[in-house]
Every structure is written in C-alpha cells, then in structure tokens.
Amino acid sequence: MSELAATVRATLAALAATDRSLKRFGAAHHRYELAAPVASSLALPADLAEFLATIGASGAGPGYGFAIDRLVQADAPWRSGVAVAHLGCGYAAVVAASGEVWFDARVIGVVLPIAPSFSAWYLQWLERLAHSQLPEHVPAGVCPLPNALSGFLGLREQQLGLASGTLGGAALHEALGELGPHSIEIAAESSVLYRDGRRVDPCLACARLIENLAADGLRADVVRPGS
Numbered sequence: 335m336s337e338l339a340a341t342v343r344a345t346l347a348a349l350a351a352t353d354r355s356l357k358r359f360g361a362a363h364h365r366y367e368l369a370a371p372v373a374s375s376l377a378l379p380a381d382l383a384e385f386l387a388t389i390g391a392s393g394a395g396p397g398y399g400f401a402i403d404r405l406v407q408a409d410a411p412w413r414s415g416v417a418v419a420h421l422g423c424g425y426a427a428v429v430a431a432s433g434e435v436w437f438d439a440r441v442i443g444v445v446l447p448i449a450p451s452f453s454a455w456y457l458q459w460l461e462r463l464a465h466s467q468l469p470e471h472v473p474a475g476v477c478p479l480p481n482a483l484s485g486f487l488g489l490r491e492q493q494l495g496l497a498s499g500t501l502g503g504a505a506l507h508e509a510l511g512e513l514g515p516h517s518i519e520i521a522a523e524s525s526v527l528y529r530d531g532r533r534v535d536p537c538l539a540c541a542r543l544i545e546n547l548a549a550d551g552l553r554a555d556v557v558r559p560g561s
Contacts, residue, residue, distance in 0.1 A: 336388060336389075338385075338389065338453065339388055339389045341457075342368075342389055342390075342456070342457075342460070343368075343389075345460045345464065346366045346367075346368070346394050346460070347366075348464070349366055349460070349463060349464060350365075350366035353366075358463065359397075359468060359538050359541055360396070360397050360398045360399060363398040363399050363535075364393050364394040364395060364398065364399030365394070366394045367393050367394055368389065368390025368391075368392070368393040368394055369390055369391045369392045369393050370390070370391060371386060371387050371388050371389060371390055371391055372386060372387065372391040373386070373387045374386050374387070374391075374402060376402065376405060376416065377405075377431075378402075378416060378429070379429060379431070379432075379433040379451065379452060380433075381433070381451050381452050381453040382416075382418075382429055382433075382452040382453075385452060385453065385456070386402065395418075395419055395456060395459065396419050396421065396427060396455070396456075396459040397419045397420050397421035397422060397427065397538075398419070398420045398421075398422065398535060399419065400418045400419045400427075400456075401418070401419070402416055402418060403416060403417040403418070403527060404416070404417075406428070406526050408438075408526060410436075410438060410440065410445050411436070411445060411447075412428055412430035412431075412432075412434065412436040412438070412445075412447075413430065413431070414430070414431045415428045415429050415430040415431055415436070416428065416429050417438075417526050417527050418435075418452070420527055420528075420534070420535070420560075421437070421439075421471075421537055421538070422534070422535055422536050422537030422538060422540065422541070423439070423472075423477050423478070423479075423520055423522075423534060423535075423536060423537040423540060424439075424441065424520075424521075424522030424523060424524075424525035424527065424528055424532075424534050425437065425438065425439035425444075425471075425472070425525070425537055426438045426439075426525060426526050426527045427448070427455070428526060429452050433450070433451050433452070434447050434449070434450060434451070435447070435448055435449040435450075435451070435452060435454075435455040436448065437471045438526055439471070439472060440524050441523045441524040441525070442472065442473075442476045442477065444471060444472065444473070446471070448469070448471065468538055470538065470539060472537055472538070472539040474539065477520075477536075477537060477539060477540050478520060478521075479518065479520060479536060479540040479543065479544075479557070480540070480543055482518060483543075483547075486509070486513075487501050487506070487509060487510075490505070490509045506550050506551065507550055507551035508551070509551075510547060510550055510551035510552040511551040511552075511553075513552065513553065513556050514553070514556075515553060515555045515556070516555065516556070516557070516558035516559075517556055517558075518556050518557050518558065519533050519557070519558045520533065520534050520535070520536055520540070520557060520560075521533060521534065522534045532560075532561060533558060533559075533560050533561040534560040534561075535557070535559060535560040536557050540557075544556060544557065
C-alpha cells in the first residue's frame with residue numbers, strides 16, 4: 335500500500351470513529367467509505383487516475399462524496415475536464431485536463447480554481463474536515479434557498495405590518511415552524527453535473543443556514559433530499 339493510500343484510509347477511519355452519527359456535511363451520503371479501486375478508461379490527470387486505480391474509485395470525499403462523471407467541455411476557464419463531486423445546490427468540483435481542480439457554480443457567477451491537483455484537493459479536504467474547517471466558496475445569501483426563505487419571511491412581515499427585517503421572537507418561530515418536512519426543493523440550474531430542474535441537496539452554505547435557523551424554529555429536514 336502506498337503512503338498516500340495508507341494516509342487516506344487511516345484518516346477516513348479516524349474521522350468515521352468520531353462521527354458515528356454521520357453529522358458532518360456530506361457524511362450521511364458517503365459514510366467515510368471508498369469503493370474498490372478500478373482502472374478508468376478515461377483520459378485523466380495522472381494523480382487522479384492513480385487514486386482511482388490504487389485507493390478508491392468513488393465514495394468518501396468533498397461535498398457529497400466523489401465520483402467520476404463523464405468528460406465535459408464548457409465555456410469556462412477550465413475548458414475541459416471531468417466532474418468529480420457534487421458540492422450541493424448543483425455546484426461541482428471539476429478536475430481540468432491540466433490537473434487543476436475548479437469549483438464550478440456558474441449559475442451564481444462563481445467559477446474558480448481551488449486546488450493545484452486532485453490529490454492536493456482530496457488531502458486538503460481530509461485535513462480541514464478533521465479540524466471542522468470546511469471551505470466556503472459560496473458568498474452568503476446568493477443561493478436559491480436563502481432567497482426563498484427571505485421572500486417567505488418578507489411576506490409574513492407584510493402580513494403582520496412589520497418593517498422589513500424586523501420579524502423575530504415568537505412570530506419568527508411560528509413562521510418558520512409552518513415549513514414542514516421537505517417543504518422546500520432545490521433545483522439544479524446550469525450545472526455541469528445535472529440537468530436543469532433536477533432536485534439536489536443543499537450546499538454547505540445552505541446547510542449551515544438551516545442549522546443556524548434551527549433555534550428559530552426551522553426544521554432540519556425542511557429541504558427535500560436530492561433525487
């Protein structure tokens with residue numbers, strides 16, 4: 335077993351041992367498990383091809399876990415590459431033909447390089463996850479979920495005759511409590527992973543928003559899981 339493989343497997347085992355209820359972002363999907371290695375027939379950067387062939391073909395990884403999607407080309411700085419992870423809200427991590435890893439959330443105007451290689455990106459995720467320091471690539475308030483919640487609460491303020499942004503206390507708790515299980519759906523748009531309209535799971539920023547509003551009455555299961 336290579337040093338990289340040993341590091342990855344040992345770190346995943348340690349992370350799993352400290353999160354048996356799978357509460358970390360994405361853990362309920364990948365469960366800190368890797369699929370058996372397999373050689374890919376795609377033309378991939380060397381370190382990604384080696385990871386697939388010697389460590390794992392899919393599974394535990396950033397976002398909702400990594401998996402090799404089809405080769406894609408796009409009118410984006412990365413030009414051509416392979417999508418390797420859904421990071422929520424239809425946003426993707428893409429390994430470019432050059433080897434760089436890009437965060438692609440073009441629907442909100444964010445497309446940027448986040449790591450020099452797949453191996454660097456994966457090890458960075460392990461390190462940050464161990465210290466509860468997952469990266470925030472999405473600016474606050476730009477996703478559909480916060481916009482939808484703002485619109486919903488704004489309507490309630492109008493109904494109550496309140497100034498914008500002043501809803502709070504019991505009134506806020508009551509309003510958010512009206513949003514039952516799976517009452518909100520997030521649809522992919524302009525995604526390199528999914529067709530427009532496909533139901534997807536929330537990104538890290540949206541997941542944290544839901545957590546932050548829990549004390550104000552918002553249910554943890556308010557968003558319907560991705561299809």
